[in-house]
Amino acid sequence: xxxxxxxxxxxxxxxxxxxxxxxxxxxxxxxxxxxxxxxxxxxxxxxxxxxxxxxxxxxxxxxxxxxxxxxxxxxxxxxxxxxxxxxxxxxxxxxxxxxxxxxxxxxxxxxxxxxxxxxxxxxxxxxxxxxxxxxxxxxxxxxxxxxxxxxxxxxxxxxxxxxxxxxxxxxxxxxxxxxxxxxxxxxxxxxxxxxxxxxxxxxxxxxxxxxxxxxxxxxxxxxxxxxxxxxxxxxxxxxxxxxxxxxxxxxxxxxxxxxxxxxxxxxxxxxxxxxxxxxxxxxxxxxxxxxxxxxxxxxxxxxxxxxxxxxxxxxxxxxxxxxxxxxxxxxx
Numbered sequence: 001x002x003x004x005x006x007x008x009x010x011x012x013x014x015x016x017x018x019x020x021x022x023x024x025x026x027x028x029x030x031x032x033x034x035x036x037x038x039x040x041x042x043x044x045x046x047x048x049x050x051x052x053x054x055x056x057x058x059x060x061x062x063x064x065x066x067x068x069x070x071x072x073x074x075x076x077x078x079x080x081x082x083x084x085x086x087x088x089x090x091x092x093x094x095x096x097x098x099x100x101x102x103x104x105x106x107x108x109x110x111x112x113x114x115x116x117x118x119x120x121x122x123x124x125x126x127x128x129x130x131x132x133x134x135x136x137x138x139x140x141x142x143x144x145x146x147x148x149x150x151x152x153x154x155x156x157x158x159x160x161x162x163x164x165x166x167x168x169x170x171x172x173x174x175x176x177x178x179x180x181x182x183x184x185x186x187x188x189x190x191x192x193x194x195x196x197x198x199x200x201x202x203x204x205x206x207x208x209x210x211x212x213x214x215x216x217x218x219x220x221x222x223x224x225x226x227x228x229x230x231x232x233x234x235x236x237x238x239x240x241x242x243x244x245x246x247x248x249x250x251x252x253x254x255x256x257x258x259x260x261x262x263x264x265x266x267x268x269x270x271x272x273x274x275x276x277x278x279x280x281x282x283x284x285x286x287x288x289x290x291x292x293x294x295x296x297x298x299x300x301x302x303x304x305x306x307x308x309x310x311x312x313x314x315x316x317x318x319x320x321x322x323x324x325x326x327x328x329x330x331x332x
Contacts, residue, residue, distance in 0.1 A: 001067075003028045003201050004049070004169055008061035011041075011048050011225075018057070018276040019044050019225040023302075028168065031195065031202040033212030033219040033233070035248065039273040041225035042205045043091075046171050049203075050088055051078045066168060084114040087162035089191070091174040093154035096161075097146040103157045104130070104142025110161045125164070133160045134190060152183035156190065163194055170195060173205045188215055209252040213237060221245050224284025225276060231307040241309040241316075243289045244269075283312065 002025035011019040019041040026032045034042050048059040051070060063070040065086055070078065082088075090096040098106060104126055111122040130138035133156040146154055155175060162170055172191060176184035192215050195202045206212050212219055213233050220230040221242065229242040240246045247269045271288040280286055283296040291313045302310045 002026060002064075003030075003066055004203075005064045006045075006049065006062070007064075009045065009048060009059065009063060010061050011044050011053065011057055011059045013057050013277065016277040017225065019048070022061075022222070022225075022227055024220045024227060024230060026169065026201045026203060028201055029196075029199050030218070031192070031204065031216045033216035034203060034205045034222060035209055035212050035219055036207065036222035037248075037269075037273050038207055039276060040222045041276060042207075042222055043173055044225070044276070045222070046088065046173050046203070046205055050082060050086065050171065051075070052088075080114070083110060083167065084165050085167055086169045086171070087165075087167040089155075089158050089162050089170065089172040089175045091177055093151070093158045093178075094146060096158050097154060099146050102143050102145060103149065103154075104138075107142075107157065107160050107164055110164045114165045126160075129160050129164060132194065133157070133163075134186070150183075152179055152187060155179065155187055159187070159191060159194065163198060163200070166198055167200060169201045169203065171203045171205070174207070175204075176211065177206075184211075191215075209248050221248070224274075224279035226284055226310065227302070227308075228285065228311065229307075229309045235307055239307070241304075241307065241314040242285075242311050243291050243313075243315065244285045246315060283310075285311075 004026040006025070007023050009019065009022040010017055022045055024032070034045065036042050044053070044057070047053050049063050049070065051073070053059060059071055061071065065081070068081070070081065073081065097103065104123070107126040107129060108119065108122045111117060111125055112119065117125070126142060127138045130142060135141045135156070146157070149157070175191065176187050179187060188211065191202070204212055204216055216233055218230065218232050219236045221228050221244065223244050229236070229240070229245045236245065237249065240249055251268060269288060282298050283289070283300055286292045286296040289296070293313065295312045300310045300312045302308050
């Protein structure tokens with residue numbers, strides 16, 4: 001049985017869908033990547049799962065966490081689930097942390113909100129937790145305010161808050177985008193080690209295919225507020241079936257310097273991502289796809305079993321394995 005099962009998830013604003021019929025599942029301890037360009041609906045999907053949608057957006061469908069339907073929970077019951085059973089690491093730690101509160105207190109409060117422990121016990125837990133996320137002097141560093149920490153340190157505090165109560169599932173939304181390359185690698189390695197140690201499942205959301213493929217065992221590709229492809233990471237990297245996935249692979253190879261793109265040029269996907277809710281009818285990728293035909297005016301069904309694709313004219317030949325995205329390796 002899946003730890004998290006998302007089915008027919010649709011999010012709309014004033015009746016206009018911005019995310020439509022999203023379906024995927026995550027098993028206990030699994031690391032799943034959610035990939036797509038900015039504006040594809042990834043963050044909206046994560047916020048719907050967490051019950052944190054901005055005012056005016058409404059979610060329907062089903063989000064079941066360990067047998068509990070989250071979309072039907074009251075705000076009070078959902079607040080109890082957040083942090084204890086499911087937690088989120090946001091993209092920008094300065095917006096997730098209280099700038100007027102010491103970081104150690106923020107971790108301590110997160111523990112006390114969800115567990116019946118005294119302040120001293122929670123503080124002891126906090127001091128044990130901070131070294132796990134890379135702080136060598138927790139007593140001193142816990143007294144600092146967010147602005148006194150570097151970007152990487154702030155993100156480590158956000159991760160500490162997320163894992164403080166041992167949630168079964170962690171959602172990480174672009175957790176390294178604002179960090180330099182070296183710190184990005186450190187934070188990703190830390191996040192991967194922590195979820196493995198705790199046995200937590202991870203939903204890693206990113207526009208960077210190389211980042212996701214280095215951490216996750218399976219990848220779900222979103223475009224236009226819809227899931228267009230999903231498969232195991234090795235399968236997706238070597239045998240993409242949707243033209244959009246193939247285009248993402250091409251741009252990732254070019255940025256990484258493994259392709260034959262002329263110097264000074266970066267490969268791009270033709271056109272641009274339309275605003276959420278304004279994607280074309282039928283296949284959401286038509287207009288940017290070089291395989292478009294008249295039939296693409298109709299919405300394609302999702303086909304396949306282990307490797308799912310929503311395309312009328314999916315790719316059938318395997319990609320060149322020598323041109324795959326360079327990653328740090330995919331864990332088992």
